[in-house]
Amino acid sequence: MSDRNTQQRHRTLWFWVFVGPFALGLGVFTYIPLLWSVYLSFFDAHNTVTPDPARDFVGFDNYAQMLNDSAFTDSLLTFVVFSLFIVPATFALSLALALMVNRLRRAQAFFRSVFFLPAACSYVVAAxxxxxxxxxxxRFGxxxxxxxxxxxxxxxxxxxxDPPWHWLVIVTVRLWLQAGFFMILFLAGLQRINPQLYEAAAVDGAKPGWQVFRHITFPQLRATSVAVTLLLVINAFQAFDEFYNLLADSRGYPPYARPPLVYLYxxxxxxxxxxGLGSAGAVILAVLIAVVTIGQARWFGLGRKDA
Incomplete structure (x- = not known):
């Protein structure tokens, strides 16, 4: 009995040896700043992160000011436009690449690496x-x-x-950067499909191509498709690097195509x-991301036993 307790203590000790530093870093550099940002959102915090609670407390005034700020609501509209472009484009391209790579009999690892390589590139460098x-x-571009x-x-x-050509630049750079990553997710989903389903479809007379994809492949990718869609929407909410590095210059940032994070910056x-005002906007944005994500998950039925 004592030996079993000793082994359990050793396992617990080694667990915290490996996990402890990461948990400490996550708490210090992620959760504490998040909680402090929520705290700051209730204060008039100009040029300080340590406001005086007795003098600078403003309650929900920062939230009201942010929600009534047309520049902030316009930035949310910019996000909606960006999402309408980038989410379906990335979904379609990454799925098409996954289908193409999955059909290869030779050099599959090579093409998988080639298409994934842009995901390792910095957003700043790509922009x-x-x-x-x-x-x-x-004329030299x-x-x-x-x-x-x-x-x-x-x-x-x-x-x-007029026309807004900047959207072409913003969408294509994000598309190039993230399509390879989501291709890997779709590839994993494709390789989990039971080959016997395709054999049964061939016996039933299903034609290869669109008919098989529509009735077998795509339905079997439902869970992967839901996860990809959720990640794409969240990533679109968090867009900053490409917008800022593409459009900002020595004169500042133009009044158009300004997403929420650029405005809050x-x-x-x-x-x-x-x-304080920026923290209130960040909290509003975080709540909006959570609401949209939970709404999408419920709409897609994520987590259901039959999903």
Whole structure:
């Protein structure tokens, strides 16, 4: 009995040896800042993260001011537009890549690595490549060079709002960066499908291609599709790097295509450094992400036994 207790203590000790540093780092660098941000949201915290509770407490005034701020609500509209572009585009492209790679009999690992490689690239680096090399607003950019071959005028991609060409730049860089990651998720789902289902479909006379995909492959990917959709929406809410590095310059950030995190960045760390107001906006955004995620999960039936 004592030996069993000793072994249990040893297992517990080694568990905390390996998990303890990560749990400590998660608490110090994630949960404590989150709780402190909620705390700051109830104070008039200009240029400080330690407001005076007796003098600076404002209650829910920061939340009311943020919800009545047209710039903040416009930033939420920017997120909606971005999501309408990037979520279905990434879903379709990553699924198509997964289907293509899954059908390969040779060099599957090579193409899987090639398509996944952009996911390891920094968003900042990718945004600068798109901005300086591909969609440069002068005739030396790749896109404008190709337009020159057909005698078309050069386009100022990032500063043209009518038509809003900046969306093409923003969506394509995010698409390039994340399609490979979600391709891996779909590949994992495809490899879990029982091959006997396809054999039974062939015996029943199902035609290969769209008919098999519609009635067998895609229904079997339901759980993966739900997870991918949820992750894509959450990632769209958190968009910052590509927007900021593509559109901001020495003059600041333009008034268009400003997502919530960019707006909160300028609110909390701009000239006013209103950390209380910025924290209130961050809490509103976090609650909105949670509500949307839970709503999607319930709508898709995530977690049900028959899902």
């Amino acid at each position: 600068l490549i798109w901005k300086m090399s591909i969609f440069n607003g002068v 790749l896109a404008n060079t190709l337009l020159g071959y057909v005698d078309a005028d050069s386009v100022a991609w990032l500063s043209t709002t 300028y609110t909390a760390l701009g000239q006013g450094q209103n950390l």
